[in-house]
Amino acid sequence: MSTRAITFLKQKRVPFAVVKYDHEEKGAEFAARATGFPLDQTVKTLVVDLGTKKYCLALLPGSRQLDLKSLAKIFAVKRAAMVEAAKAEKLTGYLVGGISPFGTKLQFPIVLEKSIAGYDRIHINAGQRGMMLEINPADIVRIIKPIVANIGK
Numbered sequence: 001m002s003t004r005a006i007t008f009l010k011q012k013r014v015p016f017a018v019v020k021y022d023h024e025e026k027g028a029e030f031a032a033r034a035t036g037f038p039l040d041q042t043v044k045t046l047v048v049d050l051g052t053k054k055y056c057l058a059l060l061p062g063s064r065q066l067d068l069k070s071l072a073k074i075f076a077v078k079r080a081a082m083v084e085a086a087k088a089e090k091l092t093g094y095l096v097g098g099i100s101p102f103g104t105k106l107q108f109p110i111v112l113e114k115s116i117a118g119y120d121r122i123h124i125n126a127g128q129r130g131m132m133l134e135i136n137p138a139d140i141v142r143i144i145k146p147i148v149a150n151i152g153k
Helices: 004-011 028-035 068-074 085-092 114-118 137-144
Strands: 017-020 042-051 054-061 110-113 122-128 131-135 147-149
Touching (some): 004 122, 004 131, 042 068, 054 114, 110 114, 110 137, 114 147, 131 137
């Protein structure tokens, strides 16, 4: 089974492994339990509204909450807000619970929580519910060039 995210990574020649699990509920906590992988290393992809029809993706560990004020500061906007599920799906082309930062329908600036960069392996959505990618975060930084910052609390 391939997704746009997997196709994107293959085109960039990035090594990864596909990890499948039974998707019974959305969220990094469930994915971490189902795969037996640490929650700190199970990364969620959030779609954030920066106002004036600008959006970004925020990548952070499943164990942390997004600090919207910090994200707003990074982009020098008044406020940042989470996008509703239907809008996130329309913008990315992925279903909530399977949103990947790779191969999205539209291109967005991406912010990666700094703590993720310290690991040698993480799990991140593969673009389909019940499918994660095990990948080195250094490869993510190399291919999508995210802003690396403290955005979790």
